[in-house]
Amino acid sequence: xxxxxxxxxxxxxxxxxxxxxxxxxxxxxxxxxxxxxxxxxxxxxxxxxxxxxxxxxxxxxxxxxxxxxxxxxxxxxxxxxxxxxxxxxxxxxxxxxxxxxxxxxxxxxxxxxxxxxxxxxxxxxxxxxxxxxxxxxxxxxxxxxxxxxxxxxxxxxxxxxxxxxxxxxxxxxxxxxxxxxxxxxxxxxxxxxxxxxxxxxxxxxxxxxxxxxxxxxxxxxxxxxxxxxxxxxxxxxxxxxxxxxxxxxxxxxxxxxxxxxxxxxxxxxxxxxxxxxxxxxxxxxxxxxxxxxxxxxxxxxxxxxxxxxxxxxxxxxxxxxxxxxxxxxxxxxxxxxxxxxxxxxxxxxxxxxxxxxxxxxxxxxxxxxxxxxxxxxxxxxxxxxxxxxxxxxxxxxxxxxxxxxxxxxxxxxxxxxxxxxxxxxxxxxxxxxxxxxxxxxxxxxxxxxxxxxxxxxxxxxxxxxxxxxxxxxxxxxxxxxxxxxxxxxxxxxxxxxxxxxxxxxxxxxxxxxxxxxxxxxxxxxx
Ligand code: ME8
Numbered sequence: 350x351x352x353x354x355x356x357x358x359x360x361x362x363x364x365x366x367x368x369x370x371x372x373x374x375x376x377x378x379x380x381x382x383x384x385x386x387x388x389x390x391x392x393x394x395x396x397x398x399x400x401x402x403x404x405x406x407x408x409x410x411x412x413x414x415x416x417x418x419x420x421x422x423x424x425x426x427x428x429x430x431x432x433x434x435x436x437x438x439x440x441x442x443x444x445x446x447x448x449x450x451x452x453x454x455x456x457x458x459x460x461x462x463x464x465x466x467x468x469x470x471x472x473x474x475x476x477x478x479x480x481x482x483x484x485x486x487x488x489x490x491x492x493x494x495x496x497x498x499x500x501x502x503x504x505x506x507x508x509x510x511x512x513x514x515x516x517x518x519x520x521x522x523x524x525x526x527x528x529x530x531x532x533x534x535x536x537x538x539x540x541x542x543x544x545x546x547x548x549x550x551x552x553x554x555x556x557x558x559x560x561x562x563x564x565x566x567x568x569x570x571x572x573x574x575x576x577x578x579x580x581x582x583x584x585x586x587x588x589x590x591x592x593x594x595x596x597x598x599x600x601x602x603x604x605x606x607x608x609x610x611x612x613x614x615x616x617x618x619x620x621x622x623x624x625x626x627x628x629x630x631x632x633x634x635x636x637x638x639x640x641x642x643x644x645x646x647x648x649x650x651x652x653x654x655x656x657x658x659x660x661x662x663x664x665x666x667x668x669x670x671x672x673x674x675x676x677x678x679x680x681x682x683x684x685x686x687x688x689x690x691x692x693x694x695x696x697x698x699x700x701x702x703x704x705x706x707x708x709x710x711x712x713x714x715x716x717x718x719x720x721x722x723x724x725x726x727x728x729x730x731x732x733x734x735x736x737x738x739x740x741x742x743x744x745x746x747x748x749x750x751x752x753x754x755x756x757x758x759x760x761x762x763x764x765x766x767x768x769x770x771x772x773x774x775x776x777x778x779x780x781x782x783x784x785x786x787x788x789x790x791x792x793x794x795x796x797x798x799x800x801x802x803x804x805x806x807x808x809x810x811x812x813x814x815x816x817x818x819x820x821x822x823x824x825x826x827x828x829x830x831x832x833x834x835x836x837x838x839x840x841x842x843x844x845x846x847x848x849x850x851x852x853x854x855x856x857x858x859x860x861x862x863x864x865x866x867x868x869x870x871x872x873x874x875x
Contacts, residue, residue, distance in 0.1 A: 350388070350389065350390050351384075351388070351389040351390070352389060352390045352391070352392075352596060352597060352600045353380070353381075353384045353389050353390075353391050353392075353600050353602060354391075354392045354394070354586070354597040354598065354600045354601045354602065355377050355380050355381055355384075355391065355392070355393045355394070355602050355604065356377070356393075356394045356395070356582050356601065356602070356603050356604065357370075357373050357374050357377045357393075357394070357395040357604055358373065358398075358604075358605050358606075358609060359395070359396045359397055359398035359441065359443060359578055359581050360396075360397055360398060360426055361397075361398050361399075361403060361404065362397050362398070362399050362404055362407075362418070362419045362422035362423055362426070363403050363404055363406075363407035363422070364422075365422070365425060365652075365654070366425065366426050366429040366430075366654070366655055367645060367652050367653055367654060367655070368638050368645065368652075368653035368654075368655070368683060369606065369637070369638055369645070370426075370655075371433070371653075371655040371658075371667075371671070372635070372638060372671050372675065373604050373605070373606065373635070374395060374430060374433075374435055375433075375435070375668050375671055375672065376604055376635070376671075376672070376677070376751075376753065377393055377395065377435075377437075377604050378393065378434075378435045378436055378437075379668070379672060379753065379809045379810055380602070380604075380748075380751075380809075381393040381436055382436065382808060382809035382812060383748055383809035386805070386808055386809060391438075392438045392439070392586075392593070392597055393435075393436065393437045393438050393439075394437065394438065394439050394440075394441060394581075394582070394585050394586075395426075395430065395435070395437045395440055395441075396423075396426075396439075396440050396441035396442055396443075396581060396585070397419070397422070397423040397426050397427075397440075397441075397442050397443070398443050398574070398578045398581075399415075399419040399423065399442055399443045399444045400443055400444070400560055400561045400562065400571075400574050400577055400578075401479050401558070401560065401561060401573075401574030401577075402476050402479055402553075402558055402560075402574075403476065403477065403479055403574075404418070404419060404560060405558060405559075405560040406476070408560075415560045416444065419442070419444055423442050427440050429655055429656060432656060432659065433655055433656075433659060433664055434664060434812065434813070439585055439589060441581050441584070441585040441588075443577055443578055443581060445588075447584065447587075447588045448580070448581060448584045448585075448588070449562050451580060451583070451584035451587060451588075452562050452572060452576070452577050452580050452584070453562065453563075453564075453565040454565075455580055455620075455624050456551075456564060456565055456566070456572060456576070457565045457566065458624060458625075459509065459620075459623045459624060460565075460566050462623065463510075464509060464510045464513065464623045465507055465508065465509055465510070465551065466507070466508055466510065467505065467506075467507055467508075467567075468505070468506065468507075468508050469503070469504070469505050469506075470503070470504065470505075470506055470508070470550055471501065471502065471503030471504075472501070472502065472503075472550075473487060473499035473500070473501055473502075474499050474500050474501075474502045475492040475494070475495055475497065475499040476499075476500070477492065477494065477495035477497065478492060478494055478495065479573070479574050479575070480575075481502075481550060482499055483547075487499070494608075504554060504557075505554075506550050506551075506552045506553070506554070506570070507550070507551055507552040507564060507567070507570060508548040508549065508550055508551065509548060509549045509551045509576070509619075509620070509623070510548055510623075511546055511547070511548050511549045511615070511616065511619045512545070512546045512547060512548050514546075514618075514619035514622045514623065515542060515545075515546040515619075517619075517622055518542065518546075518615065518618055518619055518622070519539065519542050521618065521628060522535060522538060522539055522542075522614075523539070525628075527631060528628065528629075528630075528631065528632065529614050529631075529632045529634065530631060530632070530633060530634070530678075530751070531634065531677070531678035531751075533678065534607065534610055534614070534632075534634040534678070537610065538610065538611075538614040538615065541611070541615070542615070546615070549573075549576075549616060550573065551572060551573045551576045552564055552567075552570040552571065552572060552573060553570065553571055553572075553573060554569060554570055555568075555569055555570060555571060556569075558571055559571065561573075561574065561577065562577050575612045575616055576616075576620070579612060579613070579616065579617045579620060580620075582598075582601060582603070582629075583598060583626065586598055598626070598627065598629075599627050599629075599630060600630050601629035601630055601631075602629070602630055602631045602633060603629055603631070603632050603633060604633050604635070605632070605633070605634055605635075606634070606635050606636065606637055607634055607635070607636060607637065608637070610634055613632050613634075614632055617629075633677075633751055634678065635675065635677050635678055636675065636676075636677075636678055636679045636680040636681065637680045637681075638675070638680070638681055638682075638683050639680055639681070639682055639683070640653075640682075640683055640684070641682060641683070641684040653683060655667070662688065662692060662869065663813075663866070664813065665811040665812070665813045665814045666692045666696055666866060667688075668810060668811060669691070669692075669695070669696060669757070669810060669811055670687075670688045670691050670692065672753040672754065672757060672810055673691060673695070673753070673754050673757045673758075674687065674691065674754070675753075675754065676752070676754050677751045677752060677753060677754070678751075685872065686871065689869045689871055689872075690871075692866060692869055693868050693869060695761060696865070696866035697866045697867065697868045697869075699761060699764050699765065699768065700761075700764055700803075700865070700866070701864065701865050701866040702768070703764055703767055703768055703771075703799070703800075704800060704818070704821070704862070704863075704865055705862040705863070705864060705865075706771060706862075707771075707793065707796040707797065707799070707800060708800075708821060708859060708860065708861055708862040708863070709861070709862040710776055710777065710789075710793055711793050711797065711859055712860075712861040712862065714776075714780055714786075714789060714790075714793070715790060715793070716858075717858045717859050717860065717861065718856060718857070718858050719790075719793075719794055719797060719853040719854075719855075719856075719857040719858070719859065720787070720789075720790025720791060720793065720794055721790075721794070721855050722791055722794050722795075722850045723791065729770060729773055729774060730791070730792075730795050732766075732770075733766065733767065733770050733795055733799065734795070734798070734849045734850075736762075736763050736766045736767075737763050737798075737799065737802045737849075739763075740759045740760055740762065740763035740806070741802075741806060743755075743756070743759035744756045744759050744760060744806060747759065753810070756810075757810060760803070760806055760807065763799075764803070767796065767799045770792075770795075770796070771796070774792045776789045776792045776793060779792070794850070794853065795849075795850075797822060797853060797859060798849045798850065798852070798853075800818055800821075800822055801818075801822055801824055801852060801853075802849070803815075803818060804818035804819045804822065804824060814865060817863070817865060820860070821859060821860045821863060822859050822860075823857060823858060823859055823860070824852070
């Protein structure tokens with residue numbers, strides 16, 4: 350059986366869940382649901398990154414002990430994903446004891462193999478990024494991300510011989526052209542690797558930082574937060590037991606934004622090489638959400654919180670916007686106006702109207718009872734069916750390339766076609782003549798097939814809407830194949846795709862119309 354292991358970054362607990370975290374997590378959830386729907390075994394991992402300077406400082410600022418502080422924010426992330434209906438299989442915290450033991454085991458292994466050494470290093474250190482910067486990387490002497498002058502720190506530390514793996518890494522990226530995707534990020538990493546690769550400082554003295562995992566070979570030091578956090582992707586699988594590492598690790602699909610490309614494309618694969626583990630299957634890198642009003646920040650008061658979006662617009666509408674608006678790999682703009690415009694145009698109008706028109710006519714003309722289809726179909730009926738079959742083929746291709754916006758575009762093009770089919774066949778006019786009643790029943794039967802197909806195609810993107818559609822249509826996922834996941838995760842549902850025209854048996858009754866997406870008034874702006 351095909352397998353896919355999907356991961357989100359482990360989010361730092363110094364911020365509350367916002368739009369950016371939600372996007373990556375919704376993409377991960379969409380991929381999981383999609384692969385599950387085509388019969389793959391899936392495993393979705395998310396969690397929180399809790400050690401390091403940044404967290405220690407945030408805890409101190411809140412007057413809390415770092416663990417108590419991390420407990421609170423980690424709980425908030427987890428409950429947010431629960432409320433948003435994210436179907437993660439496991440939630441890892443880097444403060445979990447099995448994770449700490451795993452990190453120590455790997456550190457010891459790499460140390461014993463001679464790839465970790467003790468040395469002195471002086472450099473510009475940015476606390477925000479938790480890393481040293483070379484002078485060349487600074488912009489006007491400042492960290493380009495935090496716009497702050499870094500501190501010059503000189504101290505004895507442990508180093509990982511990352512430089513030793515440079516050629517091997519270049520080979521891997523060149524021979525596996527989809528290891529890092531989309532292409533622009535692969536090119537960026539290869540360009541970076543053309544320069545000499547320095548060794549990586551992987552420790553912090555406890556005189557300066559206690560909030561970390563102690564090095565197993567020198568307890569005067571804790572490990573650098575990235576060396577700790579990246580290992581979560583394997584430690585979680587090992588913790589889940591069974592054959593999880595063997596079966597799932599080589600199928601790993603990491604999802605990240607471009608901000609953490611270097612740790613995932615350079616540190617992580619070289620760490621894996623040193624630890625004797627295979628590389629991930631794909632590093633999938635998306636762009637950044639930017640706000641109309643500038644960088645999202647608490648002080649600007651423009652932080653987009655997922656639960657507020659869910660309460661105000663519904664989770665599916667928010668998911669739709671995120672997946673439809675951003676081309677995976679490129680930056681996208683977020684604004685309430687754009688969100689509301691999309692909801693009104695694509696969801697309330699195109700999809701919502703289609704659903705309510707079809708169910709209203711079915712109710713009005715036939716009390717909801719589905720009319721049988723004859724063997725002879727009109728050309729427009731066949732075209733309608735073909736359009737949806739074509740949309741599904743396109744969707745499959747786009748999903749393999751993480752082009753969610755194009756996948757949705759393909760579905761909406763079929764929705765537009767269905768709306769035109771109604772205008773073209775004009776069942777409301779036909780119905781006026783009793784001789785045409787049977788044709789009206791057939792037209793509506795085809796339209797119910799449209800809705801049934803949509804309930805399947807939209808499932809990964811808008812799970813609640815897909816469920817609502819099935820309920821309205823009285824479609825039961827009968828004959829589901831239940832395959833127990835090896836890790837006690839969600840069991841797999843293989844939804845049989847009965848042929849168009851063969852699903853609704855004579856006498857089948859569908860429900861009356863329901864407004865799935867109410868129109869939203871645009872807030873008045875000054
Ligand atoms: O970097 N647009 O955690 P983090 C799109 N702990 N995505 C965004 C975003 C934005 N404006 N802002 C954040 C860390 N993200 C480390 C990761 S992994 C072993 C350790 C998303 O809390 C995006 O996925 O800063 C980005 O890569 C991630 O949040 C950074 O989360």
